Amino acid sequence: xxxxxxxxxxxxxxxxxxxxxxxxxxxxxxxxxxxxxxxxxxxxxxxxxxxxxxxxxxxxxxxxxxxxxxxxxxxxxxxxxxxxxxxxxxxxxxxxxxxxxxxxxxxxxxxxxxxxxxxxxxxxxxxxxxxxxxxxxxxxxxxxxxxxxxxxxxxx
Amino acid sequence: xxxxxxxxxxxxxxxxxxxxxxxxxxxxxxxxxxxxxxxxxxxxxxxxxxxxxxxxxxxxxxxxxxxxxxxxxxxxxxxxxxxxxxxxxxxxxxxxxxxxxxxxxxxxxxxxxxxxxxxxxxxxxxxxxxxxxxxxxxxxxxxxxxxxxxxxxxxxxxxxxxxxxxxxxxxxxxxxxxxxxxxxxxxxxxxxxxxxxxxxxxxxxxxxxxxxxxxxxxxxxxxxxxxxxxxxxxxxxxxxxxxxxxxxxxxxxxxxxxxxxxxxxxxxxxxxxxxxxxxxxxxxxxxxxxxxxxxxxxxxxxxxxxxxxxxxxxxxxxxxxxxxxxxxxxxxxxxxxxxxxxxxxxxxxxxxxxxxxxxxxxxxxxxxxxxxxxxxxxxxxxxxxxxxxxxxxxxxxxxxxxxxxxxxxxxxxxxxxxxxxxxxxxxxxxxxxxxxxxxxxxxxxxxxxxxxxxxxxxxxxxxxxxxxxxxxxxxxxxxxxxxxxxxxxxxxxxxxxxxxxxxxxxxxxxxxxxxxxxxxxxxxxxxxxxxxxxxxxxxxxxxxxxxxxxxxxxxxxxxxxxxxxxxxxxxxxxxxxxxxxxxxxxxxxxxxxxxxxxxxxxxxxxxxxxxxxxxxxxxxxxxxxxxxxxxxxxxxxxxxxxxxxxxxxxxxxxxxxxxxxxxxxxxxxxxxxxxxxxxxxxxxxxxxxxxxxxxxxxxxxxxxxxxxxxxxxxxxxxxxxxxxxxxxxxxxxxx
Numbered sequence: 001x002x003x004x005x006x007x008x009x010x011x012x013x014x015x016x017x018x019x020x021x022x023x024x025x026x027x028x029x030x031x032x033x034x035x036x037x038x039x040x041x042x043x044x045x046x047x048x049x050x051x052x053x054x055x056x057x058x059x060x061x062x063x064x065x066x067x068x069x070x071x072x073x074x075x076x077x078x079x080x081x082x083x084x085x086x087x088x089x090x091x092x093x094x095x096x097x098x099x100x101x102x103x104x105x106x107x108x109x110x111x112x113x114x115x116x117x118x119x120x121x122x123x124x125x126x127x128x129x130x131x132x133x134x135x136x137x138x139x140x141x142x143x144x145x146x147x148x149x150x151x152x153x154x155x156x
Numbered sequence: 157x158x159x160x161x162x163x164x165x166x167x168x169x170x171x172x173x174x175x176x177x178x179x180x181x182x183x184x185x186x187x188x189x190x191x192x193x194x195x196x197x198x199x200x201x202x203x204x205x206x207x208x209x210x211x212x213x214x215x216x217x218x219x220x221x222x223x224x225x226x227x228x229x230x231x232x233x234x235x236x237x238x239x240x241x242x243x244x245x246x247x248x249x250x251x252x253x254x255x256x257x258x259x260x261x262x263x264x265x266x267x268x269x270x271x272x273x274x275x276x277x278x279x280x281x282x283x284x285x286x287x288x289x290x291x292x293x294x295x296x297x298x299x300x301x302x303x304x305x306x307x308x309x310x311x312x313x314x315x316x317x318x319x320x321x322x323x324x325x326x327x328x329x330x331x332x333x334x335x336x337x338x339x340x341x342x343x344x345x346x347x348x349x350x351x352x353x354x355x356x357x358x359x360x361x362x363x364x365x366x367x368x369x370x371x372x373x374x375x376x377x378x379x380x381x382x383x384x385x386x387x388x389x390x391x392x393x394x395x396x397x398x399x400x401x402x403x404x405x406x407x408x409x410x411x412x413x414x415x416x417x418x419x420x421x422x423x424x425x426x427x428x429x430x431x432x433x434x435x436x437x438x439x440x441x442x443x444x445x446x447x448x449x450x451x452x453x454x455x456x457x458x459x460x461x462x463x464x465x466x467x468x469x470x471x472x473x474x475x476x477x478x479x480x481x482x483x484x485x486x487x488x489x490x491x492x493x494x495x496x497x498x499x500x501x502x503x504x505x506x507x508x509x510x511x512x513x514x515x516x517x518x519x520x521x522x523x524x525x526x527x528x529x530x531x532x533x534x535x536x537x538x539x540x541x542x543x544x545x546x547x548x549x550x551x552x553x554x555x556x557x558x559x560x561x562x563x564x565x566x567x568x569x570x571x572x573x574x575x576x577x578x579x580x581x582x583x584x585x586x587x588x589x590x591x592x593x594x595x596x597x598x599x600x601x602x603x604x605x606x607x608x609x610x611x612x613x614x615x616x617x618x619x620x621x622x623x624x625x626x627x628x629x630x631x632x633x634x635x636x637x638x639x640x641x642x643x644x645x646x647x648x649x650x651x652x653x654x655x656x657x658x659x660x661x662x663x664x665x666x667x668x669x670x671x672x673x674x675x676x677x678x679x680x681x682x683x684x685x686x687x688x689x690x691x692x693x694x695x696x697x698x699x700x701x702x703x704x705x706x707x708x709x710x711x712x713x714x715x716x717x718x719x720x721x722x723x724x725x726x727x728x729x730x731x732x733x734x735x736x737x738x739x740x741x742x743x744x745x746x747x748x749x750x751x752x753x754x755x756x757x758x759x760x761x762x763x764x765x766x767x768x769x770x771x772x773x774x775x776x777x778x779x780x781x782x783x784x785x786x787x788x789x790x791x792x793x794x795x796x797x798x799x800x801x802x803x804x805x806x807x808x809x810x811x812x813x814x815x816x817x818x819x820x821x822x823x824x825x826x827x828x829x830x831x832x833x834x835x836x837x838x839x840x841x842x843x844x845x846x847x848x849x850x851x852x853x854x855x856x857x858x859x860x861x862x863x864x865x866x867x868x869x870x871x872x873x874x875x876x877x878x879x880x881x882x883x884x885x886x887x888x889x890x891x
Contacts (some may be wrong), residue, residue, distance in 0.1 A: 008252030018272050025271065034189035035182020039340045044823035047340060061171045062835070066557035073413045075182035084177060095787040098795060099619025101340040101389030107180055110385035125830040134823060136340050136390050140834045142791055 005067045007031060008077030014064070017105045023067045024059035027074060035075040039134075046133035049105035050074045056112040058132075062132045075104035078111060087111050096146035098137035106133050110147050120151050141147045162697035166632045167625075170787030174638075175387070176624045187357040188344030190414035195346075196225055196747045196827065197528025198408045198678055199274035199293060200424060201264035201281045203256045206290035206493040206816030207462075210254040210263060212335075213280040218266055219282055223273030225412040229264045230254055233407065239369035239398045242362070242655075245465040247496060249373055250400035251407075256285065257462045258495050259816040259884065260427030265404045267412050271419070280805035290493035290634070291814045294436065294459060298568040300491040302460070306467055310475040310541060313482030322442025324517045330439065330511040333808035333863070334459075336736060336826055337430040337500045339618075341389015343429050345405035348415040355382045356431045361395035362655035364614045365649035370400030370406060384647035388618045392799075393499030395618065396657050401428055411455065430498020432451050433458040433810055435470050435507040440666040440879055442482075449524050450479035451706035452511060459497065460489040463475065466497040470508035476748075477589045479536040493816050499657060502858040505590060506865070510883060513586035513866030526569070528559060528744050528869065533588050539681065539748030546855070547747045550779035552589060555757035557842055558585075558777040559602065562757035566852065571877035579761040582875025586863035590751035593658030594739040598651035598666035601630065601676040602732040607720035611672065613645040615653035615665045619855055621788030622661065629666055629782060629851070633673030634719075659855025664737055666851035672735025679733045680707055681725055690722070691715035699783035740848050750846060752780040752854040756797075756863035759835075760871040767887045769799055771835040771868060778859060779843030782852035790857050793839045796860015803827045804865040805884050 003014045004027060014030040022041075027033045027050070037047035041060050048059040052137035059072075078085045084092070087110050097103050113121060113129040121129070126147045135143065148155055188676035200419040203210075204678055215227040250262050251763035264281050268274035291299050303309075339359075341731065346357040350400035360366045363383040371378040388395060401418060409416035417594025420428055435458045442451030456470035464764065473486035500506075520527035535552060538545050565581040568574055599613040609638060611630040617623045620741045626643040634641070644650060655663035678697050690834070692700065692707055692715075700707050700716075708716025761772040776793055783789045806827040810819045820826045865883050872890070873879045880889050 018270065020276075021270075028189070029191065029271065030479035032191065033182075034185070034191075037186075037340070038188065038419065039342055039389075039824065041824050042422075042822065042824070045340065058891050061681050075180075084180065088177075088180035090767070091180045092172050095170070095791045097173060097179045098389065098621075098791060099339065099341065100175070100184055101388040104182045119576050127834075130831050133655050134340065134828060134830060136392070136799075136828060137795045138791055138832050139796075139837065140829075141837050144831075144834075148229055148462060 001065065003064050003068055006071045007033065008073055017064050019065060019066045022060050023062040024124065026064040027059060032074055033074050037101050037104055039101065046109060047102050047105040047106040051108065052156060056109055070100050077108050085111065090146040090150035092143050094146035094149055096142040100115055102135040103134060106130065106143060110150060114151055121151055125141065163440060166466050166628045166638060168786065169357060169782050170785055171535065171624065171628060171638065173624045173788065174627050177837040186341055186389050187346060187359050187385060188342065188417065188419045189344045190357045192348055192413050194695065196267050196269060196412055196414045196416050197271035197274045198267050198405055198416050198418040199278040201266065201278050201283065202427065203261045203263050205256055205285045205287040206259040206292065208256050208285050208287035210256065210283060211286040212284040215264065217282065218277040219649055221273065221277035223269035224277045226267045226408065227264055227281065227405060228411060236373050236403060236811045237375055240374050242365050244467060244704045246369060246398050247400050251402055258493050260495055261817065261865055262400055262404060263608045265408055267408045269415060280801055291391045291818050292492055292494065292811065293463065294457060294490045302489040304488065305489050305867050306469060308469045308472045309486045311462045311484045315482045315484045316843060318482035319734040321440045322450050323445045324443045324520055324522055325439045326515060328515055328518060328695055330514055330879055330881045332435045332510055333520040334434040335500055335807045336426050336429065336809055337394040337429065338425060338828060339390025339394060340391055340774065342420050342425060343394065344419040345402045346417045347409035348404040349409050352376060353380050354406060354663060355384065356406065357384050357574065359371060359388050359391060359395050361391050361618055361657060362532065363389065363616065363646065363648040364652045365655065366398055368403065373403050374406065382648060383648040390619045392501040392659060393431060393503065396499050396655055397430065399429055405812040406873050421879055422820040422823065426809065426818045427495040430496045431561065432500035432503065432506065433466065433468055433497040437470060437507065437511040439511050439729050441515055441519050443523065447530050447533045448522050448872040449478055451482045452478065452480045456508065457490060459492045459494060459722045461485065462491045462493050463497045464496045466671060468497065468504045469502045470494045473591060474512050474590055476536060476539050478534040478690045479540055480534065495765045501640055502861045505862050506803060509586065509588060509862045510865040512883065513863060514869050524861050528555060528564060528585050531555065542599055542742060544742060544746065544748040546646040546750045547848035548750050548781055548844055548846040549753060549755035551589065551755065554753055554777040554779055555587065557840060558775050560756060560758050561838060561840065563777040564757060579763055580875040582762065582871035584758045584867040584871030584874055586756045586866035586870065588754040588756065588863040590659065590753065590859045590862060592749035592751040593660040594663050595654035595660060596736065597654040597664035597668040598734065598736045598787055599665060599672040600651045600732055600734050601672040603676060603719045604730045605723045607718065608640045609636055609667055610642045610644060612650040613653045613665050614648050614662060615645045616656045617645060618656050620656065623783060624788055625662060625784040626669055627666060629669055630673060630739060634676065636653050636705055638688055640705065652880065659857045659859065662853050662855055664850040664852060666735030666847050667733050670735065671848055672733055675733035675735050676731065677702060677707060679731050680722055683722055685719065690717055692717055745848060747847060749848040750854060752778060752856060752859040754778040754859050754863060756867040758867040758871045760868060760875055762872065762875045767891045769872065769890060773836045775838045777840045777842055778856065780841060780845060780856045781846035781854040781881040783841050784853060789841065790839045792856040793860040794837050796832060796858065796866055797837055798829050800861040800864025801833060803861065803883060804868040808884050836886055
C-alpha cells in the first residue's frame, strides 16, 4: 500500500508498504529518517518516540497505515536553522547523553512534557513523564538535570 | 618510571561531549541506521532445544514466502573458518553442523526484500530436533568442571593454620544471578560486498579485532575487510566478541549478492551476545578480636557455555583487596547448555566484590566493630599479592571523604535501630579495589595546512566519552583549541586500536595519542631543523612547548612558529606522525599497576509493613587517577551506580530449568532500573594522577557498578537485621 504522511513539515510518500509495517519501520527504512530508534519493538523502552498529530507515541506500536494523511514530527524535526532546540541544548550541556541511543526518544518526550506543562514541572512530574523511556548508560540523573534546565528551573 | 604529564588547561574540564549535538538531533549514525540501495534484510531462526541435533529442517515454506531471497541452514551453508582467538576462544562459526548446544542457537537465516518479510518467513522454517538431556544446573553430575581456568588462582601464607587458630572465624556462601548486558542499541550488522571487499557496520567495541575475525572466517586478506562503528548504542562488554550473527549477515549478503541488514530482536539480545554469569561463592575469614584479618579464602564457581570460554575471575580481586598474610583465592567454571557467557561491565569484580564486601560487613558485626573501621584496619598500603607499592592508591581518602559527605557518623550500630516515620533506615558501605588492564594501541596525528588537526585510532566510543576526552587530550598535546581538533574512531582502517573494555581504553589510546602528538611535534621540528628563518631551527623536542596553534621555545616563548606557517613555508600540505603505546611491566616499573578504587555509601529505606525497599542515597568517592573530563567521568560513575542497583535489586535472567530457554528476554520481563528507581546520587573524585601510564588515568567505565550490591545488602541488614546473601534482593527475601 501507499502511505502519505507529513513528516517534519514535508509531505512524504512511501510505496509498497506492507500492512503489518510499523510507522517506525517506514520512517527508518523507507523515508531515510533513522533518528527514532528501534530498541524493543514493543513499546517498553520509548526509544522510538515521535509526535503523531502532536501527541508523543511509540512509533513501533503505530501501524504505518494509521499515520496516513497525518502529521509526524521526529527528533530530526526539532532543531531550527538557528540551532539546537533548548531541550537538545540542555541534554548536551548537562551531560545527559552517553551512548545516545535512548536520547532521541527522550528528547521528543521531554519536548512534549514541557510543551504540555502549564507551570514548571516538579521532579515527580518529570520522572512520571519519562517513566516509559529506558536508559542503560546515564543513570537518569543527568537527564533529570537536563529537563530541569530546559524547563527553566533555577536548579536546572 | 613513567612521568605523568599533568598540565592545567583543557584536560580535566567538564567540557560538553563533542558528539552531543549529533546525538540529540538524531544525526549520529548507529550500525542499523545505515542503508544502501537494494538493501535486503535478514532474520534468524533459533533452536528450541538446549542440546541435541537437528533431525529435520524444512525450508520450503519459508522459501516460498513473499519477498524471500534465500534461506541458509547447515545443509547449504558454505564452510566457514573459525575466528582467531582474541585472548579468548571465538564462538564457532554458525551453521556448520547439526549440533545444538544451547536454546537459542541459530539454525537458519532468512533473507528477504524487507525485514517484515524475512521475519514472517523465518517463522515458517520447520525445525525438528533429536533432543539430548541438557546440562543446566551446576549441580548436575554430568557437568564438566574446570579448575583455575586462567591461572589466576592465588595462595600465600598458611591459610588452614591461620583459620584454625583465628580468634574469630566467619564463613558464608553468596550467590549472584545471571545478568543481561541489554544495551539500548539492538546489535546490528550491515554487510556490503564489493567483489571480495567487505564493508561491515557493526555494534562492536573492538573493530581492529573484528576485522581480523571476519577476514579469517571468510578466508579473506585482512585488508579486504573494513569494519565501521562510529556510534554504538551501548554494549557494556557485549561488543567484545565476533558473534555468529555478524558472520551470518556477511554470509547472507554474499549469498544474495546484495547488501544485507541484520538487526537482532530484543529476545535475541539475551541469547546471542553474551551475559554476565551467575556465581556461587564461599568466603571464609579469620581475624583477631581487634579486627585484623589473619585468613581470607574466597572460592567461586561460575557457569560457562558448554563449548565456550570466558575470563571471569570472581575471586582475583580478593587477593589484593586487604592486607592479610594468609590468603587463598580459587575460581572454577562449570560447563552448561546455556547461551554464551561474556563480559558485562565489571566482569568477575561485580560478583566477587559482593561476596567479599558482604563478608567483611558480617565479620564487622561478629566483632562488634564499625564496618568502615574494619576496612581501614586492614588497608593494604602495598599490593600484597605482588609485594610492590601501588602505582597510586587513595582508597583511604575515598573512605574518609565518603563518610564525611554521607554522614556515616550518624549511623547507630544496632540493626533496625534507625527509623524515619514508618521506614526502617539502613546504612551500608563497601570498598572497591578494581583491577588494572591495558592493551597495546596505535594512533596517528595529522596537522593540516589550515592549522587544524585530526587524530585517529580504530577504537570505539560506546557512550563512554572517548571522542571527547581524546579531543581534549589531543588539543592539549598539540597546543590547539578543541574546536581545531577532530578525533576519529570507529573504523578498522585507522591505526589499530585497543578494545573498549576492561576500563583500559583511555590509558591505552590516551598514551598512543600522546606519543603520536609528540612525534608530530618532532616532525615539525625536523622540518625546520635546517631552516635559518625559523626561530625553532635546531630545537629538540625537550626545548619546546606548544600553545595557541604554534610551537615555541621554552626558554623564549615569544620565539616560535605556527604549525600552519611551517607547512606553508615548506610547501607541505599536511604532516602526520604515528604513536603507539604498550602496557608497562610491573617488574620493570617497580610498582603494582592500580585500577581505580572507590568507597560506596548507601542508604536504604524499607517499609516493613508493605515490604517496599528503596535505595534513597548513594555517595560514591572514586580514586580514578587523573580525571580527563569531570562531566563524562561523573556520568560514568552515575550510570554504573544505577547498573549496580539493577544487579542488586532487579536483574536476573530466568532460565527455564526444564528446557534451558531464557524465560524473561524482554524489557517487560527482565527489569532494569527506570527513572523512579533512582536515588539521590553524589559522586566525588579524589587521588592523584596514576604513575603506571603516561596519561595518569585509571579507567572509570566499570568501577561505578562495583560495590553497590554489597553496600545495598549491608544497608538492608542494618535496616532490618536480615542478611541477604543472594542477588538480586527481592521482596520475598526480605520478609
